[in-house]
Amino acid sequence: DAEITQSPRHKITETGRQVTLACHQTWNHNNMFWYRQDLGHGLRLIHYSYGVHDTNKGEVSDGYSVSRSNTEDLPLTLESAASSQTSVYFCASSEPGGATRYFGPGTRLTVL
Amino acid sequence: AQKITQTQPGMFVQEKEAVTLDCTYDTSDPSYGLFWYKQPSSGEMIFLIYQGSYDQQNATEGRYSLNFQKARKSANLVISASQLGDSAMYYCVMREYNIGNEKLTFGTGTRLTIIP
Numbered sequence: 001d002a003e004i005t006q007s008p009r010h011k012i013t014e015t016g017r018q019v020t021l022a023c024h025q026t027w028n029h030n031n032m033f034w035y036r037q038d039l040g041h042g043l044r045l046i047h048y049s050y051g052v053h054d055t056n057k058g059e060v061s062d063g064y065s066v067s068r069s070n071t072e073d074l075p076l077t078l079e080s081a082a083s084s085q086t087s088v089y090f091c092a093s094s095e096p097g098g099a100t101r102y103f104g105p106g107t108r109l110t111v112l
Numbered sequence: 113a114q115k116i117t118q119t120q121p122g123m124f125v126q127e128k129e130a131v132t133l134d135c136t137y138d139t140s141d142p143s144y145g146l147f148w149y150k151q152p153s154s155g156e157m158i159f160l161i162y163q164g165s166y167d168q169q170n171a172t173e174g175r176y177s178l179n180f181q182k183a184r185k186s187a188n189l190v191i192s193a194s195q196l197g198d199s200a201m202y203y204c205v206m207r208e209y210n211i212g213n214e215k216l217t218f219g220t221g222t223r224l225t226i227i228p
Contacts, residue, residue: 042203042218043157059215090157100147101216103157 002027004104006091012110019078021107023091031094032074033101034058034066036087043090049074081111115139116206116219124225125194132179133189133222135204146187147205147216148178150198157203163187199226 004025013019025032030051035043035058045058047066055066063085065077078085091104117136125131137146148160163171163178171178179188191198204219 042205042220043216044218045215088155092157100159100162101157102159103149106155106157108155 004091004093004102006089006104006107008107009105010108012112013081014112015081015083017081019081019109021076021078021089021091021109023074023076023104024072025091025093025102025104026072027093027095027102028071029093029095029102030071032068033092033094034064034074034076035090035092036060036085037090037106038087046076046089047074078109081109083111085109086111115217116204118202118204118219118222120222121220122223122225124227126227127196128193131191131194131198131224133191133202133204133224135187135189135219137185137187137204137206139185139206139208141208143209145207145209146178146180147207148176148187148189149203149205150200151203151221152200160202161189194226196226196228199224 007022033048034046037043044060046060046064047058049055049068052068066074068074089107092101094101115138119134144165146163150158150160161171161173161176161178163180170180175192177190179190201221201223203221206217
């Protein structure tokens with residue numbers, strides 16, 4: 001069955017370190033997204049991609065970057081982790097123009 | 113103003129009863145979509161149901177139906193014959209196509225607890 005996986009599921013890091021969260025989907029979807037979930041804010045869009053070599057900024061993109069070298073993967077990098085980036089991160093994918101997002105299981109990141 | 117309002121932070125419902133989760137939204141975009149997602153305690157986000165603003169009929173998916181009242185700007189989720197496994201957080205979500213169709217606006221959620 002097609003799926004989205006995220007790794008690691010839990011990560012603790014220190015302020016100032018670079019961190020990369022992996023997202024891999026086997027749906028063969030062109031569209032991929034990264035969200036963060038914080039109490040009182042629901043999910044907010046960080047970055048998204050419509051296909052290989054395409055990346056776009058979402059509403060909370062500062063301090064984050066993504067790259068898309070193939071259809072299956074969209075890694076999210078925190079260049080210099082800050083305590084404000086402690087959150088749960090969700091990766092999602094969808095078909096082009098598709099209404100539905102298929103979400104990964106989430107990564108809980110703690111920045112100390 | 114909140115774009116998505118879920119006025120019920122928590123609900124307790126007896127097993128096998130039907131439950132309605134309220135959602136009102138605010139948009140001037142004539143083309144939009146409304147979703148409901150379920151997030152159990154394990155944390156994953158599970159898509160339940162989708163309603164497009166131009167859809168004439170209310171969406172249904174198994175035990176889930178969406179009571180879409182466009183004039184009132186409400187999109188309530190109805191779960192029939194509730195089960196213990198329905199205990200979770202439920203989010204109403206809006207997608208506005210004319211302002212950038214990849215942005216989803218989430219409500220603050222309703223925590224539903226099913227009582228045996």
